[in-house]
Amino acid sequence: MLKLNRILLPNFPVYQNVSYSMYKHFAKHKLLLRNSNKVFVRNKKTNVTNLFVPVHIKPNADSGEGNVGQELTGGSIDKSEMVKVLNKFFQRQEIKVAAMDHGLDSYLQHQAYISFRRFCLEAQSLPVDLHVVMSDVIQGAGHVDDLFPQYLRHAKKMFPHLDCMDDLKKISDLRNPAEWYPNARSISRRIIFHAGPTNSGKTYHALERFLAADSGVYCGPLKMLATEVFKKSNDRSRQGQLFWTYEYYQQRPPEHDINSFWYK
Numbered sequence: 001m002l003k004l005n006r007i008l009l010p011n012f013p014v015y016q017n018v019s020y021s022m023y024k025h026f027a028k029h030k031l032l033l034r035n036s037n038k039v040f041v042r043n044k045k046t047n048v049t050n051l052f053v054p055v056h057i058k059p060n061a062d063s064g065e066g067n068v069g070q071e072l073t074g075g076s077i078d079k080s081e082m083v084k085v086l087n088k089f090f091q092r093q094e095i096k097v098a099a100m101d102h103g104l105d106s107y108l109q110h111q112a113y114i115s116f117r118r119f120c121l122e123a124q125s126l127p128v129d130l131h132v133v134m135s136d137v138i139q140g141a142g143h144v145d146d147l148f149p150q151y152l153r154h155a156k157k158m159f160p161h162l163d164c165m166d167d168l169k170k171i172s173d174l175r176n177p178a179e180w181y182p183n184a185r186s187i188s189r190r191i192i193f194h195a196g197p198t199n200s201g202k203t204y205h206a207l208e209r210f211l212a213a214d215s216g217v218y219c220g221p222l223k224m225l226a227t228e229v230f231k232k233s234n235d236r237s238r239q240g241q242l243f244w245t246y247e248y249y250q251q252r253p254p255e256h257d258i259n260s261f262w263y264k
């Protein structure tokens, strides 16, 4: 029996060993996401899979493919038999685990299944491979699990992000800031880190140094601050230019806008 499981807390990315009873608690409340050999704890309130809007997949109109499928299998498929097969398919624990390994948590699986079922039942003709597999399963020549590739293909059409999960993970991984912006980091730069208690004069000294320099750029998160520094510099006879980054780029404002004042 599995005694310990590796759990990753999404907001606290440290692997932890948890007891089997805790694992069962998470499993019972559907708070687990499986990904290869790791098990992730999912917070219901922050389940990001809710954010993915499924692409609607229309059942096929008769494209002629059905005829090929029927020719290959020797007849059309009884819809009531198809329902039984689909119900059995979705109840299979092995299918749920395999789907999780491909990034489909229980929420996505449920949606994919409903859509797949509707697709199968409402289509005038099934894609040839699906028709053949379905026919084989109904006739006892195949196993219900054989439908998995077609189900997964359907799910990936509904949720295209499943095919770029690795890229998504990479760009949303904020754990190692030191590895961000490799080009900027490759430039040889001198960075002065100024630390001190509140009101101890950090900004004061930084601005004094800025005003004493031959050229410089002040970047601030607030327009008000940039304006204040601009005025202060002008009062000290420094001719500079004030600009707002979103005007500078003249496109949509960057998500984290920085307003700048610079002079040279």
Ligand SMILES: Nc1ncnc2c1ncn2[C@@H]1O[C@H](COP(=O)(O)OP(=O)(O)OP(=O)(O)O)[C@@H](O)[C@H]1O
Residues within 6 Å of the ligand: 196, 197, 198, 199, 200, 201, 202, 203, 204, 205
């Ligand atoms: N050496 C100094 N001479 C004159 N005024 C100073 C001096 N040092 C600090 N001040 C004044 O003290 C106030 C607080 O300083 P400042 O804003 O630089 O602190 P800070 O460390 O940047 O604060 P915070 O951590 O809140 O950003 C400002 O009004 C600043 O002008």
